[in-house]
Amino acid sequence: MSDAGRFLLDESRLPKAWYNMNADLPVPPSPVLHPGTMEPVTPDFLSVLFPMSIVMQEVTPERWVEIPEPVREIYRLWRPTPMCRALRLEKALSTPAHIYYKNESVSPVGSHKPNTAVAQAYYNKEAGTKALTTETGAGQWGSALAMACSFFGLDLEIFMVNISYQQKPYRRYIMENFGAQVFASPTDRTQFGRKLLAESPDSPGSLGIAISEAVEVAATSGGTKKYSLGSVLGHVLMHQTVIGLEALLQMEMAGEYPDIVIGCAGGGSNFAGFAFPFIHRNLTEGKKTRIVAVEPASCPTLTKGRYTWDYGDTAAMAPIVKMHTLGHTFVPPGIHAGGLRYHGMAPLVSALVAHGDVEARSALQLETFDAAVQFSKAEGIIPAPESAHAIRAAIDEAVLCRETGRKKVIAFNLSGHGHFDMTAYESYHHGKLQDFEYPDHAVEEAMTHLPKVPGG
Numbered sequence: 001m002s003d004a005g006r007f008l009l010d011e012s013r014l015p016k017a018w019y020n021m022n023a024d025l026p027v028p029p030s031p032v033l034h035p036g037t038m039e040p041v042t043p044d045f046l047s048v049l050f051p052m053s054i055v056m057q058e059v060t061p062e063r064w065v066e067i068p069e070p071v072r073e074i075y076r077l078w079r080p081t082p083m084c085r086a087l088r089l090e091k092a093l094s095t096p097a098h099i100y101y102k103n104e105s106v107s108p109v110g111s112h113k114p115n116t117a118v119a120q121a122y123y124n125k126e127a128g129t130k131a132l133t134t135e136t137g138a139g140q141w142g143s144a145l146a147m148a149c150s151f152f153g154l155d156l157e158i159f160m161v162n163i164s165y166q167q168k169p170y171r172r173y174i175m176e177n178f179g180a181q182v183f184a185s186p187t188d189r190t191q192f193g194r195k196l197l198a199e200s201p202d203s204p205g206s207l208g209i210a211i212s213e214a215v216e217v218a219a220t221s222g223g224t225k226k227y228s229l230g231s232v233l234g235h236v237l238m239h240q241t242v243i244g245l246e247a248l249l250q251m252e253m254a255g256e257y258p259d260i261v262i263g264c265a266g267g268g269s270n271f272a273g274f275a276f277p278f279i280h281r282n283l284t285e286g287k288k289t290r291i292v293a294v295e296p297a298s299c300p301t302l303t304k305g306r307y308t309w310d311y312g313d314t315a316a317m318a319p320i321v322k323m324h325t326l327g328h329t330f331v332p333p334g335i336h337a338g339g340l341r342y343h344g345m346a347p348l349v350s351a352l353v354a355h356g357d358v359e360a361r362s363a364l365q366l367e368t369f370d371a372a373v374q375f376s377k378a379e380g381i382i383p384a385p386e387s388a389h390a391i392r393a394a395i396d397e398a399v400l401c402r403e404t405g406r407k408k409v410i411a412f413n414l415s416g417h418g419h420f421d422m423t424a425y426e427s428y429h430h431g432k433l434q435d436f437e438y439p440d441h442a443v444e445e446a447m448t449h450l451p452k453v454p455g456g
C-alpha cells in the first residue's frame with residue numbers, strides 16, 4: 001500500500017468492457033410498457049428516442065459489452081479515477097474500520113455523469129444523429145452531456161428545471177460554454193410546457209416536467225433529434241460500471257475486499273456503476289459483501305415508495321416501468337441534493353432491492369451535511385450533497401465498528417464534488433437548513449394516480 005493510501009491504476013488498466021447486470025439478474029427483467037397501450041414496447045418505439053445501438057444495449061443478455069475505443073480515448077482524460085483510503089477520516093472517527101472511497105469527482109465536470117454522457121454522444125454520432133435533447137435538474141447531467149456533445153460535434157437542447165435555472169446559474173454557464181442551448185422548463189417550446197405555463201406561469205418546474213419536454217421535442221422532430229437520459233435506464237447503469245470495475249482492481253492492489261459497499265441513489269446510476277461489479281462477485285463467486293443504497297429521507301423512493309408500475313415522467317408520455325416509485329405526480333421538496341429528487345428508481349436497482357441483494361436506507365438532510373463537513377475536514381474534498389448521503393452511511397458503519405470493536409472494510413462511491421453547491425453549505429453552516437421527512441400520506445395519495453396496468 002502507498003503511505004498516502006491512494007490506489008492509482010495505470011491507463012492500460014482502464015476497463016475494455018462494461019458489465020451488464022441484466023446477464024446475472026436473479027429475477028427475470030420486467031418489460032418496458034408503452035404509456036398509451038400499456039403493452040410491452042418494441043425496439044421500434046424506443047428507436048424514436050434512442051439510436052438502435054443504445055436500444056439494443058438496453059435489452060442485450062451479453063455480460064460484457066465492449067467499450068468503443070473513441071470512448072476509452074475520452075475516458076483517459078480523467079480515468080482511471082483514484083481509489084483512496086480515508087486514513088485521516090478513520091483516525092478522526094477512532095475506528096478500526098478501513099474506509100475506502102472511489103473518487104469520481106475528478107472528472108472534468110466534477111461527477112460520474114460523463115461516463116455515460118460520452119458513450120451516449122458517441123453512439124448517437126455513429127448513428128448520424130445531429131442533435132440531442134435532455135433535461136437537467138441542478139445541471140450536473142446537463143454539463144456532462146454538453147461536454148460530451150462538444151467532443152463529438154452534436155447540437156444539444158437542455159430543459160433545465162426553472163427554479164435551478166434561476167437560482168443556480170453557474171452550471172448553466174458551463175453548459176453554454178460547451179455550446180449547448182439551455183431553456184428554463186416549463187418552456188413555451190413544447191405543447192406540454194405551454195399547457196403548464198397557461199395553468200401556472202411561475203411554475204418552478206420539476207425533473208419529471210423537464211423530461212416530458214425533452215422527450216416531446218425528440219419524439220416530434222421527425223427523427224432529426226434524439227433524446228438522452230442521464231440515469232435510470234439499463235444502458236446508463238451499464239456505462240457507469242467502469243467505476244466498480246476499476247474499484248475491484250484497486251481493492252486488489254490494496255490487498256483487501258470490501259465487507260460493505262455504499263452508494264447514494266437518485267436515479268440509481270452512480271450506485272449501480274460502483275456496486276454492480278461487486279454484486280456480480282456476490283452472485284457468482286459467493287462473496288458476501290453488503291450492498292447499501294442511500295437516499296434522502298425527503299425523497300425516499302426505495303425506503304417508502306412502492307415497487308410497482310409507473311410512468312418515467314410527469315406528463316405520462318414516457319414508458320411505464322416496474323420500479324420503486326413515489327408516484328409520477330411527486331412534487332419534490334426543496335432539498336439541496338438536487339440529483340436525488342427523482343420520483344422513481346432504476347428498474348435494475350429496484351429489482352435487486354426487492355429481491356434482497358441490495359439494502360436501502362435513508363438519511364436526513366442535516367446529518368448528511370454533518371457527514372459532508374466531517375469528511376471535508378479530514379480528507380480535504382468538499383463532496384456533492386448527493387455523495388454526502390453515501391458518506392453518512394459509511395461513517396455510521398465505521399462508528400458501529402468502533403462500538404463493536406470489529407474491523408470492517410467499507411467502500412463508498414464519491415460521486416462528485418460540491419463546488420457548485422456552496423450556497424447549500426453556507427445555509428447549513430448558518431443554521432438555515434431543515435430536516436424534512438416525506439410523509440406517508442403523500443405517498444398513499446400519489447399511489448392513486450398510478451397507471452392501471454392490466455395484470456400488474
Ligand SMILES: *Cc1c(COP(=O)(O)O)cnc(C)c1O
Nearest residue numbers: 140231266267268269270339416
Ligand atoms: C446526478 C448525481 C447523483 C444522482 O444520480 P444517480 O443516477 O443516482 O447517480 C449523485 N451524485 C452526483 C454527484 C450527481 O451529479
